[in-house]
Amino acid sequence: MSNTPPPIPPSSGPAESLRDFVARTAERDRGHGLFELETPRFLEVxxxxxxNIKVGSMVAYEGQIKFTREGIMDQGIGNLLKKAVSGEGMRLSYAVGHGQLYLADTGKKIIVLNLKNESLVVNGNDVLAFEPTLPHKITMMKRLVGFAAGGLFNVRFDGSGLLAITSHYEPMTLRVEPGRPVTTDPNATIAWSGNLNPQLKTDVSLKTFFGRGSGESIQMFFEGEGFVVVQPYEEIYFQAQGG
Structure with a gap:
């Protein structure tokens, strides 16, 4: 499956004047505070x-703002070792200053969450921005190295603060209940409640049918009580070994 989203078809409506276009697309102060959704795909900070923002997510800013990429030791020795194992990491930069900062990530839909002494685990590729007062750490799933090459890392948030995450198109949340586990494709899984501890498993029949290199032979298995968020799109960053 291609990792490139389908192109947006051109508008079939009548042409508009330049003045109307500028007025329609102009930035507006909605008074929503620190995080404002200018559109479903533009976040104003x-x-x-x-x-804390994802590397490469800045598209524009007004004011006096400087950007510094996160240092290799900024998250401590434990997270450094997890980066080394996975070959990945939480690719952060710090925006420091005063002004309006506009963020986006390949046209993905942006969801702003206000955590209130809560725990959430998010796929590292789907974290757009979060307050520096919100504690976070990189987590890796058990038995990961035996299943994957290239790494699948997640970021766990525990506490209170604003968090912006992304999704290709509209996400769906599935409830996980005792006796009713949920299985998902890792490439379509965005986030899950912090009390869940998903396991990776292989589907032998799928592995045989799709080939050893198919990510669809590897699944995430959630059981207990909580929720898991998925998107209607597979981002190809996780593949089985041996393909």
Missing amino acids: NLNGRM
């Missing part, structure tokens, strides 16, 4: 200090 009303910066007054520092913000």
Whole structure:
């Protein structure tokens, strides 16, 4: 499956004047505070200090803002070792200053969450921005190295603060209940409640049918009580070994 989203078809409506276009697409101050959704795919950060953002997500800014990529030791020795094992990491930069910062990620839909002493685990590729006061750490699933090459890393958030995550198109949340486990494709899994501890498993029949290199032969298995969020799109960053 291609990792490139389908192109957006051109508008079939009548042409509009330049004045109307500028007025329709103009940035608007909605008074929503630190994080404002300008559109479903543009996030405005009303910066007054520092913000953690995904590397490459800045598309524009107004004011006095400087950007610094996260240092290799900024998350501590434990997270450094997890980066080394996975070949991946939480690719962060710090935006510091005062002004309006506009973020986006390949046209993906943006969801702003306000965590209130709660725990959430998010696929590292789907984290767009979060307050520096929100504690986070890189987590890796058990038996990961035996299943995957290239790595699948997640970021666990515990506490209170604003968090912006992304999804290709509209996400869906599935409830996980005792006796009713949920199985998902890792490439379509965005986030899950922090009390769940998903396991990786292989489907032998799928592995045989699709080939050893198919990500669809590897699945995430959730059991207990909580929820898991999936998107209607497979981002190809996780593949089985031996393909």
